[in-house]
Amino acid sequence: MNDGTSRYRDPASAPDYGHGxxxxxxxxxxxxxxxxxxxxxxxxxxxxxHYVESHAGEGRYRLGSTGEWSAGVERVAAAVDAAPPGAPEPVARWIELCRRLGYAGRSSTWAGSPEIARTLLGPGDRLSLRERDPRAHASLARLVADDPRVRVSLGDGLAALAEEARAAESAAASVLVLVDPPWTAKEDWIRVPDALADAVAxxxxxxxxxxxxVKSLTRPNAMLARLASRGLRSTVAELVTTPLELRRGGLNGSGLLAVRPPDGWTASMAASAPFVGAACATRRGAWSLRLLDSGDPPTGA
Ligand SMILES: C[S@@+](CC[C@H](N)C(=O)[O-])C[C@H]1O[C@@H](n2cnc3c(N)ncnc32)[C@H](O)[C@@H]1O
Incomplete structure (x- = not known):
């Protein structure tokens, strides 16, 4: 588990990203x-x-007494508690799942995406998880060791993306692929969309x-334009909780780009955004949702 403090005495051996x-x-x-x-x-x-994840992480994280969680899940959970039955169903469902998987505020545990998928999938389903950092991979492998549905691989999830997705598709009625890179390098804004476009093809x-x-819209818009130039059809749901002009260097929001989303997914995100946006806005009431369907030109600058 990663408690957010460094476990690496030699900085050269440290990974460039820790999700904790x-x-x-x-x-x-x-x-x-x-x-x-x-x-x-x-x-x-x-x-x-079949669930495929290219950047799976450690699987579980210990939340400290303070941390970014207090401006994220904590605010949404408090808003859900204050609003029953007013919270949109997807938000209430997700918060209930967080709690079922151990979330209880400070010093509790946070279930990563592989744990969410393991919980929601059935006994006949499959998961293929890939993680590049050996220590994160070892944590994840330990966590899922007793689950025969899961295969965990150590390696580059982008390089394997197209082959993993294609192989999953050959044996399953339905395939969901999550791509969740750390975005630590500028080149990711080229490498990631290119790998995604190859995998979709x-x-x-x-x-x-x-x-x-989303820090500013410059890189997201360039990525969307790159994907459009590859002919990729997608839907984007981007939630901004700090006005972009106020804090250009920080995480002002984030986007989910969906290719071949299931029916109802975009409506769920649109219904959830006002609740999550209002709960997490760093300036009261200042949140925004950008919904794009491919073919639409990117908006904003
Ligand atoms: C944002 S975290 C994943 C969090 C996880 N998806 C979740 O929601 O719980 C990104 C992870 O990707 C890993 N990583 C970075 N580059 C990678 C690559 N090329 N292939 C596979 N994993 C990579 C990092 O070590 C890190 O654990």
Whole structure:
């Protein structure tokens, strides 16, 4: 488990990213809410489902006494408690799941996306998880060791993305792929959309969800334009909780880009955004949702 403090005496051996520090933040909230809805709505009437994740993380994180979670899940959970039965169903469902998986505020545990998928999938379903950092991979492998449905691989999830998705599609009635990179390098804004476009081209039915951070719209818009130039059809649900002109260097929001989303997914995100946005807005009432369907030109600058 990652408690957000460094375990690496030699900085050269440290990974360039540890998710523990960010666990439960507003980006995780938007991503996990969208993931829960995609898993629920992609469930086939018949036959197995296959969940693929290219950047799986450690699986579980210990929340400290303070941290980014207090401006993310904590605020949404408090708003749900203050609003029954007023919270939109997807939000109430996701918060209930967080609690079932151990979330209870400070010093509790935070279930990562592989834990969410393991919980919502059935006994005949499959999960293929990939993680590049050896220590995160070891934590994840320990966590799922007793689950025969799960295969965990150590390696580059982007390089394997097209092949993993194609192989999953050949054996499952429904496939959901989550791509959740750390976005630590500028080149990610080229490498990630290119790998996604290749994987979409290698498949015919799989649903893809890509999470990305929003600091300003410059990089997200360039990425969307790059994907459009590859002919990729997608839906984007982007939630901004700090006005972009106020804090250009921070995480002001995040987007989920969905390729072949299941019916109802976009409506779930649109219904959830006002509640999550109002709860997490760093300036009271100042949140915004950008919904795009491919073909629409990116808006904003
Ligand atoms: C944002 S975290 C994943 C969080 C997880 N999806 C969740 O929601 O609980 C990103 C993870 O990707 C890993 N990573 C970075 N580059 C990678 C790559 N090319 N292939 C696979 N994993 C990678 C990092 O070590 C980190 O654990």
């Amino acid at each position: 520090f960010h666990a439960g933040n507003v980006g995780d909230a938007w991503k996990h809410l969208g993931l829960v809805e995609a898993l629920r709505l992609s469930r086939p009437a018949d036959g197995p489902m 290698a498949t015919t039915r799989a649903t893809f969800l890509l999470w990305y951070p």
